[in-house]
Amino acid sequence: MAPPGGSAGPTRLAKVCRCVSFSACHRLHSKFLSDEENQKLFGKCNNPNGHGHNYKVEVTVHGKIDPTTGMVINLTDLKKYMEEAIMQPLDHKNLDKDVPYFTNVVSTTENVAVFIWENLQKRLLDGTLYKVKVYETDKNIVVYKGELSFPQS
Template identity: 50%
Template sequence: MVFLTRRVTFSAAHRLWSNDLSDEENYAIYDKCANPNGHGHNYTLEVTVQGQPDPKTGMIINLTDLKRIVNEQVVDWVDHKHLNHDVPWLEGVIPTTEMLVIKFWERLESAFPAHMLYEVTLHETENNVATYRGPACE
């Protein structure tokens, strides 16, 4: 099995806030990330696919197609956006790194052939990273 990863970057703002918590609880849990106007990050997204290289092309997937899928399904929607307000498929989601990586997986999974998507990793900062390998791994 060969694993192929496409890395992209995007910038986005978000606010961490749960309507299921009191104001005091939100500020205690999310601290400065609960800023009413939000705050931003320069994210790095890694999308890893798996498969056997085609004997005729030597590729699992054409890198041009991989780039197009990642951009169309995720990056074009989130780059330079406020994740709480501008992305319809994130409505009602607390945009933590953990929740974003799950939602990105959901967008990407159907765009690839069955079982090709292996892993989605999101770097929110240099020190904060979340990885998701789909519901089959839960």
């Protein structure tokens, strides 16, 4: 006997979102620019001693609702993946000094979102990760969906 809403019925798709928060510090500074250019471009965020944020991250996955479990993904698994991909490498860290990814990559929120995406991609089934949304502040938010470049027109 097929489960309710099982194979005899339509395939149901859903998006599942889970949030975490972490604290980290960083300095916006590009090794490819002079100190003067960095100061002009990044202003107070180029403070040599850095500055901190309480980041909020929303991870959205999507897929078919399994007719047996009723889930797109087991939230216990997603929680574990987010702990490994976000919390362990980033929480209470100096992004520029403690996270090797940012050795030659400016630790902007855009690049933090890419870092999180790439770390989660290693743990999730292909095509499951839909969106990473990173709140640096209540007013500064980055959404990344794995895009590599804009399509050519």
